[in-house]
Amino acid sequence: MLQRASTRRARVTTRARRARTVQRHRWWTPWLFLVVPLAVTVLFSLFPFVNTVVLSFTNATPLGGGEFTGLANYREMTGDGQFWLAVRNSTLFMVVVVPLMVLLPLFLALLVAKQIPGIAFFRATFYTPVVASAVVVGLVWSWALGTQGLVNGFLESMRWVNEPVGFLTDAQLLLFSTMAVTVWKGLGYYMVIYLAALANVPKELHEAAALDGAGAVRRFRSVTVPALRSTMILVGTLSAISAFRVFTELYVMSNGSGGPGQQSITLVFLIQMVGRGLDGSVGYASALSLVLFVITLGFSLLLLRLNRTEDRA
Amino acid sequence: MRASRSEIVLRYLLLVLVFLISIGPFAWQLATSLKSPAEDIYTYPPQFLPSDPTLDNYVKVGEIVPVWRYAINSLLVGVASVVSNCLFAAMGGYALARFTFRGRRLATWAFLATLLIPGEAVLISMFLTVRSMGLADTLTGVWLPGCAGAINVLLLRNAFLALPREVEEAAVVDGAHAWQRFRRVALPSVKGTLAVVALLSFMAAWDDFLWPLIILSDPDKYTLTVGLQYLSGTFSNDQRLVAAGTMISVLPLLALFFSLQRFFFKGLGEGALKG
Numbered sequence: 001m002l003q004r005a006s007t008r009r010a011r012v013t014t015r016a017r018r019a020r021t022v023q024r025h026r027w028w029t030p031w032l033f034l035v036v037p038l039a040v041t042v043l044f045s046l047f048p049f050v051n052t053v054v055l056s057f058t059n060a061t062p063l064g065g066g067e068f069t070g071l072a073n074y075r076e077m078t079g080d081g082q083f084w085l086a087v088r089n090s091t092l093f094m095v096v097v098v099p100l101m102v103l104l105p106l107f108l109a110l111l112v113a114k115q116i117p118g119i120a121f122f123r124a125t126f127y128t129p130v131v132a133s134a135v136v137v138g139l140v141w142s143w144a145l146g147t148q149g150l151v152n153g154f155l156e157s158m159r160w161v162n163e164p165v166g167f168l169t170d171a172q173l174l175l176f177s178t179m180a181v182t183v184w185k186g187l188g189y190y191m192v193i194y195l196a197a198l199a200n201v202p203k204e205l206h207e208a209a210a211l212d213g214a215g216a217v218r219r220f221r222s223v224t225v226p227a228l229r230s231t232m233i234l235v236g237t238l239s240a241i242s243a244f245r246v247f248t249e250l251y252v253m254s255n256g257s258g259g260p261g262q263q264s265i266t267l268v269f270l271i272q273m274v275g276r277g278l279d280g281s282v283g284y285a286s287a288l289s290l291v292l293f294v295i296t297l298g299f300s301l302l303l304l305r306l307n308r309t310e311d312r313a
Numbered sequence: 314m315r316a317s318r319s320e321i322v323l324r325y326l327l328l329v330l331v332f333l334i335s336i337g338p339f340a341w342q343l344a345t346s347l348k349s350p351a352e353d354i355y356t357y358p359p360q361f362l363p364s365d366p367t368l369d370n371y372v373k374v375g376e377i378v379p380v381w382r383y384a385i386n387s388l389l390v391g392v393a394s395v396v397s398n399c400l401f402a403a404m405g406g407y408a409l410a411r412f413t414f415r416g417r418r419l420a421t422w423a424f425l426a427t428l429l430i431p432g433e434a435v436l437i438s439m440f441l442t443v444r445s446m447g448l449a450d451t452l453t454g455v456w457l458p459g460c461a462g463a464i465n466v467l468l469l470r471n472a473f474l475a476l477p478r479e480v481e482e483a484a485v486v487d488g489a490h491a492w493q494r495f496r497r498v499a500l501p502s503v504k505g506t507l508a509v510v511a512l513l514s515f516m517a518a519w520d521d522f523l524w525p526l527i528i529l530s531d532p533d534k535y536t537l538t539v540g541l542q543y544l545s546g547t548f549s550n551d552q553r554l555v556a557a558g559t560m561i562s563v564l565p566l567l568a569l570f571f572s573l574q575r576f577f578f579k580g581l582g583e584g585a586l587k588g
Contacts (some may be wrong), residue, residue: 025491030412033495034420036397037405037461044458045427048438055438062441111327122328124574126335131570133520135538136563139545140338143345143552150341153357188335192578245433248522248538255546268433268523275437276527285437293434300429 049293055286062280073287083288085263086270089175093266094243096176100183101190101239102232108187109194110224123195127188134185138252141181142168145253168253171263178250178264185249186242190235197231198224230307237303241296247272267292339563346370346556354552370557377548379533380558383540387519387562390456390536394518395511401461402510403503406469407495411481421470427463433523440527452534455525459517465510472506473499508576512569519566537562 056073060066077083112123129137144150145167152164167177201224209219225232247268250258258265258273265273271292275285341361347370348354348363374380409421432439439458440449448454476499484494500507522538529535535543541562545555570577 025412027414029491030408030414030417033404033408033412033491036401037463037466038420038423040401040458040461041423041427041463041466043442044439045430045435045463046423048435048442049430051438051441052435108331111324111331114324116321116324118328120574120578122332123578124571125332127574128339128567128570129335131516131566132339132563133522133538133566135520135522135541136559139541139555139559140342142545143342143556144338148355150359153355153359157357184334241431245431247433251522252542252545256542271433271436272523272527275440280437282437282441289434289437293430296431296434297429 052286052289052293055283056290058283060282060286062275062278062282066283069283073284076284077287077291082262082265082270086265086267087291089265090244090246090267092175093179093182093246094240096179097183097243098236098239101186102236104183105187105190105235106194106228106232108191109198110220112191113195113198123191126191129185130188132185134248135252137181137185138249141177141184142253145177169260171259171261174250174254174259174264178246178253181249181253182243182246186239190239193235193238194228194231197228201227233303233306237299237306240299244268244292244295267295342556342559345553346560348553350553370553371561374544374554374557374561377554378540378544378558380537380540380544380561382533383535383537384561384565386452386534387537390452391515391518393456394459394514397456397460398462398465398514399507399511402465403469403500403507404495405461405466406471407473407499409466409470410473411494411499412491424463424466428467432458436523436527439524443528449528450530450534452536454528455521455536456518458524459514459521462514462517465514468510469503469506472503476502505576508573512573512577515569516566 055066057068057070058066059069059072108126112119112126132140142149146152147164147166147169151167152161155161155165156163165173167173205223205227206219209223214222244266245268246266250264250266250269254264258269262273267288271285271288274281274288341359344361344363345354347366347368349365349367349369352360352364405424409417409424443449443454443457446454448457480502481494481498484498489497520538521536522542525536525539526542529539532540532543541555541558544558548554
């Protein structure tokens with residue numbers, strides 16, 4: 001007992017001494033520094049999150065009010081065809097986009113990793129689709145993929161098709177067009193993540209493998225991929241989360257409609273469709289938001305878990 | 314390992330191919346925006362260069378929708394966002410990195426937790442909050458939720474943590490108080506991170522669509538992204554005008570990015586030289 005008290009006193013004095021040597025400030029100084037970012041975080045993220053949870057158990061409207069309705073919103077969800085359609089589309093989106101996002105940017109990064117003349121220019125240009133807004137990208141590709149656009153012009157001139165392909169007018173094709181555009185826009189972003197990771201792969205490994213007679217493909221599979229495993233997991237998770245957050249490209253390419261008969265809607269599209277406007281249903285939209293949150297949180301937790309096993313291995 | 318000549322040629326061929334894929338659609342849009350109404354923009358094979366280049370479309374698009382006002386609105390939100398993010402996120406990050414105080418861990422966790430909550434998942438509730446503050450349909454309402462991003466606070470916290478403590482300790486001995494240590498000693502040392510935060514906040518504000526779409530209803534207050542969608546949704550018959558609108562939106566941002574890209578890729582370039 002006595003001993004514990006004395007260690008505690010010792011610890012307190014060291015801490016006090018360290019604090020005195022490093023800094024001198026009043027107790028409220030740190031909070032003065034923190035007040036704005038902390039207030040913004042609480043007011044526009046943590047509180048809205050709690051509020052979303054609460055509202056998801058009510059039948060609130062944008063005008064306010066709302067009564068506690070228990071699990072009614074969640075029960076409604078299970079029988080809501082649009083909800084299942086949105087989940088199906090968002091899942092399909094993820095399944096198609098994630099493998100492409102894990103592999104294509106890796107090849108791009110390998111392409112620009114070597115320091116050769118002009119490489120900075122190429123890196124920057126490969127990043128331009130990331131810099132441009134999703135609205136601009138959506139409009140640019142709507143023009144290229146439209147019935148009178150470049151792509152159809154090409155396909156028709158090659159006589160591969162007799163009439164324009166409905167890239168934007170067929171519900172299923174619109175979804176795949178949106179995926180293609182999302183991949184095109186995201187390549188540069190993940191390329192940069194891979195570039196940073198590639199810089200940490202020891203060059204000696206490559207040289208040793210080359211001396212052993214391993215070809216380029218073999219070196220890629222046996223040296224690069226294992227060294228980048230945790231980065232690939234990171235990119236896979238990030239792109240899975242953003243696949244579930246897709247909205248703007250779809251909104252623009254379907255001209256705000258969500259595709260013919262609203263057949264191409266994604267989860268976020270459905271949330272803003274349900275929750276917006278004076279006749280919106282805030283309660284139901286909140287329940288849908290919570291589903292989105294649980295899905296993205298699931299991916300984040302999966303990433304943490306995989307990283308931990310990675311560290312142990 | 315010396316690269317063979319054929320490998321170099323192959324590399325450049327691939328680079329040019331990806332270059333065309335990345336830039337091509339923007340270049341095509343730019344060319345379209347410069348074509349006069351007399352020119353057929355639907356011919357195949359496509360005519361890339363305008364036969365009679367004109368800036369008429371840029372004038373005309375301003376007559377249909379107030380595109381220049383949208384640009385100013387976007388600029389206001391973007392600049393405000395850069396200033397507030399650089400200042401407040403740096404202050405917050407400094408407090409987390411350099412002060413010892415009760416509640417520091419909790420505050421750090423609050424910022425980390427925010428990263429797990431996608432903006433789309435709190436969209437409706439955020440709208441209710443901003444509306445209850447009387448800021449619906451205002452540019453302030455567009456700017457406020459992103460004015461001090463949690464990710465920027467954490468980025469700057471890490472940048473401050475990476476600085477050697479000794480310089481600031483010397484400043485303490487010299488009698489500098491907290492604000493002076495932050496402003497005169499620490500802040501100038503994290504310029505690189507500040508540049509990245511500035512670029513990212515400007516891009517985020519300039520490119521955002523969903524939030525301004527939800528919160529703005531008066532077409533005069535639209536930002537460029539919402540205004541462009543409005544233009545193409547309502548007056549989409551003329552591709553030349555839509556193309557001019559997209560160029561007004563994307564060219565300033567690309568100019569900014571290309572002038573700052575050196576800072577952006579700097580760390581990576583050093584790494585690649587080593588590797």
